[in-house]
Amino acid sequence: MSSTSSHSNIVGVHYRVGKKIGEGSFGMLFQGVNLVNNQPIALKFESRKSEVPQLRDEYLTYKLLMGVPGVPNVYYYGQEGMYNLLVMDLLGPSLEDLFDYCGRRFSPKTVAMIAKQMITRIQYIHERHFIYRDIKPDNFLIGVHGSKAENVIYAVDFGMAKQYRDPKTHIHRPYNEHKSLSGTARYMSINTHLGREQSRRDDLESMGHVFMYFLRGSLPWQGLKAATNKQKYEKIGEKKQMTPLKELCDGFPKEFMQYMVYVRNLSYDEKPDYDYLRSLFDSLLLRLNEVDDGRFDWSLINNGKGWQYSAVKQHAAQHRHAQEAAKQQIAVPQYTRSRQNLMQPNSKQLLVSSPYPSLQPLRNDTARNGRLGSSTAAPQSQPQLTLTSSGGQQQYGQRGVQIEQRLRKSNDASRTATPKSSSKKKFHLRLLSCCVAKPK
Template identity: 65%
Template sequence: MAQSNSSSRVGVHYKVGSKIGEGSFGIIFEGINLLNNQQVAIKFEPRKCEAPQLRDEYRSYRILNDVPGVPKAYFFGQEGVHNILVIDLLGPSLEDLFDWCGRRFSVKTVVQVAKQMIQRVQGIHEHNMIYRDVKPDNFLIGKPDTPEANQVYVTKSHIPYREKKALSGTARYMSINTHLGREQSRRDDLESLGHVFMYFLRGSLPWQGLKAPTNKQKYERIGMKKQSTPVNELCQGFPIQFAQYLTYVRNLRFDEEPDYDYLVGLMDKALQSIDATEDGHFDWMDLNGGRGWDAALNKKANLHGYGNPHPPQQRRKANNTNVTNISKRPSGQDKLAAGLPNNSSQQRLTKSQSLNHPNYNSITDEHSRKAYRQTNQHGHNHPVAGDGHSETSSFEERRKNQSWLRRNCCCF
């Protein structure tokens, strides 16, 4: 594998520095562009690996070169026995920040992050691409001490931060349609985002921790639990806009263009509902006595989402403690304002009650009214009248969807 030393260079003017990450597919190093002293990330993968991906990753980044929040790719080449990719050096992933914040984000932080994540996925979709691997590990913030320090970036997960997490990590957030074996489209990326938002708010999702003899059976159990968990139960205790978001995206047709502005607007309304403002302050900025996530850590070891403040065993123990004792931790002001989820059952509203509910009269746009009615009239989220999941899974339907994908989309 690649070695790091003072004389190592790739692509003529990129100097290889210290290793900052390693996964089952390769290694990532910190590096320097010798022409302008810009810090970069340099990825190595064996040319003869079973499924080389760096070339495709480079092409994806080049296609998305003008999309805000997508890292810039500067070089791809082959040297010796390796494929090499040079891209922007970024900060930690949202999953890392979530861990360091005690595995719970405030409503304010989730809303501010959610708006950026929706816009990143929209940028990918507008270039006729589908992401298909939405999870917190793939969204990173910018490098510390830069104007982009709290900008959210979307990346490829070629070199995973945590190995042996492929099934649980991906299955945790994927859409119900994906579990059902249906072709993925823009709606599925957005549904996965909704699951990530609730993961951040709740600290965990109802389908986490399910046991099964095989991975296939576990995958099926996760899908069944998602289908049987009502949206209003999943989002209970948080601003209603999160339930409206999930209801809207789950009702999109396969090839329907999402109304991204509407979804971003829902997040704005969620922020208003807790009397907060979008001021660019995030929970991780309060860590270490208000000095930020990186104050007490080795910055080099925590760039590009590959940093680990604890040894693996200590980290797992800390994570387990946070999950099991999360209700004992004091909540932040935003959480108190929004209300934490509780175990009491939420009564379903009849159509008459829903239309006369005080919240309903304050909803003025058509999307929100429809989502509000569906969220409160149905104790389940599949399939209901107009629900995207009620469409046929016949051979003809699958062929039609595949044809649409070939004409309109490729994968990031």
């Protein structure tokens, strides 16, 4: 991946690439270290053959947003071999990851604190003349554990961001329709589904869908089936329009419905009242006898051990599953001798090398005419029968007749597998002559 020094994994002159921490349609994300100051960093790689490269535009957007609270810093953009590379601050898990750690439910207090921070992030981005256009839990991350910013929510991934007004004159982009969809269908606004030009109101409506997702665990338009993605997006848009806000927000604090009513009634170029929206969630915390103390649900789980304990457990489980999968790749014998094969006399056996050298091949004790491990079981002579009494004298008469009948049955059973031979006939005649009683 590195054209500079593939052996030492050094890219961009002084950035060392570590383990992979993520992958998606954008490319790959690695953890790394800035060798100049030993600062942890994240390295984002995008194939230069990508049909829609976004990393360069994302880098330029980050540069324009530099200094905005809750937006990570970027340090380098360049090319490494067949990849475009972006180096930026290393952050913690996303809200989607934390949602999983908490059993896919957040308390109203946690959602209220998340809402206040997300509204502030989007306000700062809007003030820098950008709309985000891809609000989803995966694109909001918390700070690194143990740092001062571990409870700060960051906005990342600005590949879809777009200027909605002129930075100098503040003239708004004109309204337009028949636009293609951009963003994540689950959270995008109804106006976006209808092909209308996006503006600030659409970012805020998407955030409202995220808040309800956190409270409910899922949204009513999830899981819809369709033959194509286009049909699926149409179904999602129709379901959103047909779902009343009262139904969407039923059973949850009224402030969430008030938020949704406000943002859905904003006009295209209207400036949102961010302070009013934040005050809704301040009122909710006050009504719940709670304060915005930064103690989110993910810091209280696992008996106070926090999300880090869940992440370690998840990593250990993934490692254990990988080991079990590797064990299942051990080769097994390709031939297993069945009970029917064991009971069939003079049957031909396949050559099998046991994967366990300490175990000896099984012997056919029933037929006594072959054993596992020989390519073809050679016909063997019938065993010598020695009949003795307690006194050591041979027994004749009726006993000899019974032996003759038994030998005939054995001979008939083996005809299908062992051809007759003159030597076997002579052997049987000699044996019978010994067993028949002689006249006194």
